[in-house]
Amino acid sequence: MSKPLQVFINQQAVELPIGASLADAVQHAKLEPPFAAAVNLQFVPKQQYAQHALQHGDKIELISPITGG
């Protein structure tokens, strides 16, 4: 049995099935919309979540609106 895929979502280590996409990672994070995603410091548009295959060690950032100055 192959090892699961280990990625980092907002710096937390997460194990996903081999072949998981960014859409799977987003679903795992259970975020309330709206939010945006980046993988390894590269923005990934919403429409590309399902096609974006994750690699071992990928660093995923999912961020949402907050107050700011």
Add this chain to the structure above:
Amino acid sequence: MSTSTDTLVLYGQHFSSRLLLGTSRYPSPQILLDAIALAQPAMLTASLRRQTASPEASQSFWHLLRDAQVPVLPNTAGCHSIQEAVTTAEMAREVFETDWIKLELIGDDYTLQPDTLNLPEAASRLIKSGFKVLPYCTEDLVLCQRLVDVGCQAVMPWAAPIGTGKGPTNPHALRTLRERLNVPLIVDAGLGLPSHACQVMEWGFDAVLLNTAVALSQDPVRMARAFADAVNAGRAAFLAGAMQAQESAQPSTPVMGTPFWHQA
């Protein structure tokens, strides 16, 4: 020019207000909403962060922004590299559905001084990607000129470090900047009093961006209105043209016909 037709123009877009307001550090969401209602700002700044244990806060703020019906200016606060700033801007464009971005690229965490060496490159990349970039920068003339050179149609020099409320710490440099650059200049950061805002508007700055001075006042709603009035007063004074200061007293009441006249 009457003040009613005197609009702020940024990247070809007209704004009736010359006050941009931050949304952070208010005592409550309702107080923020009330401050917005009284100040009638041109834009509201917002940011992006990882969702915390209470995602309701983000949801609540999102709905507040929608209810306020004021254009949103997302920022790249906290970014320390060009790539971080570019990626954050791209994420903000998708979330807030706007090409506007307040470019913050921090070079020193203690003073929150912008990374002046990398700011033009970051601005250039964003402009080439279709963003309307409002860069938070220092009052350095050459830096601001470089930002204009790479396509920024407005720049936002600080008056003093973010959140200090000190007011303009380098008036000479700010006034020199105003004399030398023809693009809209927005004073961003470091203002603490309405008189600071009025002062820079009298010098010919086009707008001010505030947050802490309003949010941390004893009565943010009243202070928001005070700043809006100060910005309008300063702008009107600039358009009116101030008198030249004189070295000696000049009687304002005519001397001719003074009763009981005597030579001192």
